[in-house]
Amino acid sequence: MDFLKRAAFVLGGIFLGINLINYFVMGHTGDYLPGGERMGEWRAAKIRQACYPALEQPERDGLLPKLSTDTHRVDWRDLDRARDMTAALNCYLVTHPNAVCERNNRAYIVDYINRYFAKFDEMMNTAKRYGEAEMSTVRKLWDSPRNRAINAALVQDTSSGRLIKADFGWSVPTAMKPMLDRYKGTSDNCPKA
Numbered sequence: 001m002d003f004l005k006r007a008a009f010v011l012g013g014i015f016l017g018i019n020l021i022n023y024f025v026m027g028h029t030g031d032y033l034p035g036g037e038r039m040g041e042w043r044a045a046k047i048r049q050a051c052y053p054a055l056e057q058p059e060r061d062g063l064l065p066k067l068s069t070d071t072h073r074v075d076w077r078d079l080d081r082a083r084d085m086t087a088a089l090n091c092y093l094v095t096h097p098n099a100v101c102e103r104n105n106r107a108y109i110v111d112y113i114n115r116y117f118a119k120f121d122e123m124m125n126t127a128k129r130y131g132e133a134e135m136s137t138v139r140k141l142w143d144s145p146r147n148r149a150i151n152a153a154l155v156q157d158t159s160s161g162r163l164i165k166a167d168f169g170w171s172v173p174t175a176m177k178p179m180l181d182r183y184k185g186t187s188d189n190c191p192k193a
Contacts, residue, residue: 038167038188040103042111047099051091058087063145072137073130078123082141085116090146093153100162101190110167113154117173155179161186 058064064083067074092099092109099105120142127134157163158179165172165180172180 038103038164039107039110040105042104042107044104045108046102047092047096047105048108050096050099051088054087054091054095055084058083061087061146065141065144065147067137068140073127073134074123074137074141078119078126079141081119082123085112085119086142086144086146086150088112089116089150093157094146094149097153097156098191100157106163106167110163113163113176114168114171114173116150117175121174158183159186161188162190164188 064086065079066083067079089109089112092105092112100109120138123138123142124135127138154163154176158176159182161183163180164186165184168176168180
């Protein structure tokens, strides 16, 4: 009996370790989204390829995030990531507003929304160490016209039932909780195929 307990403990540790590596190291967070009739397979999403052109030269798009001051501590890699993520999510939600209606695209977009808000939270947590001026710089960086368009699209998608709390499972971004709670129970208005 003692052997079975040890074996179960070892197997449980291996299972947990594999999932932690998959989630945190490999970044396959989409594997942990809830399933069901609304959510498909994020790896099969076609919206990603459709939006590759939006990511070819994002630095040329003057509506994407940019720093408004020379006095900042924002790392250039964080700036590039914020710009790339904004360009991609803008394409997924604003340029292709019905993409979220397809099951596989919805899974990919929900995962990307989680990553988008996680990056903002990460940058704000770093900025907190340097005070309000740095936090204000990060807020302004994430308040570009494209970010505002994304926020408007998120409001539209939640108010029309295209995105609901159940799509996110346990990983609802803090910024989206009030929006999803407000439109709780709204019917999905996606066009029927």
